[in-house]
Amino acid sequence: QVQLVESGGGLVQTGGSLRLSCVTSGRSFRSLAMAWFRQAPGKEREFVAASSFIGSTYTDSVKGRFTISRDNTKSTVYLQMNSLKPEDTAVYYCAANSRNYRLDKLTTDYDYWGQGTQVTVSS
Numbered sequence: 001q002v003q004l005v006e007s008g009g010g011l012v013q014t015g016g017s018l019r020l021s022c023v024t025s026g027r028s029f030r031s032l033a034m035a036w037f038r039q040a041p042g043k044e045r046e047f048v049a050a051s052s053f054i055g056s057t058y059t060d061s062v063k064g065r066f067t068i069s070r071d072n073t074k075s076t077v078y079l080q081m082n083s084l085k086p087e088d089t090a091v092y093y094c095a096a097n098s099r100n101y102r103l104d105k106l107t108t109d110y111d112y113w114g115q116g117t118q119v120t121v122s123s
Contacts, residue, residue: 002026002112004094009117012084016121020079022094022114029075033097035110036068036079038090038119045093047105049079057103062088084121091116 008020024032033052039045049058049068056068067080077094095110104110 002032002096002098004096004112004114006092006094006114006117009092009119011120011122013122014085016084017080017082018084018119020081020092020094020117020119022077022079024075024077024096027098029070030072031098033101033103034068034070034077035095035097035104036077037093037095037107038088039093039116040090043090045107047107048092050103050105051077052097052101052103054101055103057105059105081119084119086121086123089119089121091118 003025004022006022012018035050036048037045038048047059051068051070065083070077093116094114096112097110
């Protein structure tokens with residue numbers, strides 16, 4: 001079992017920044033592929049970014065603005081979000097894939113999830 005706890009969400013103005021954190025426990029962090037997803041009201045959960053030892057990847061709408069990183073000593077994955085836009089408003093979820101190291105983009109590829117943290121960007 002892997003436990004994920006997100007933090008760092010909040011309310012920010014357009015153009016502002018936030019950093020989300022996701023602390024993991026229960027399994028070797030190095031062995032996990034980690035990802036961030038988000039879900040806006042009335043929409044499906046969508047992929048944002050993923051990271052494993054083979055690299056990282058992003059959805060097109062956040063490239064150049066968001067950065068995923070991980071601190072293996074703290075078993076923590078981060079999502080630095082800059083130049084935020086109102087369309088970034090969503091609940092952001094941390095996810096872990098314990099089965100392989102692929103940088104997958106489907107929710108079904110991840111077997112552990114955090115509880116989510118709300119990000120609201122005001123215009």
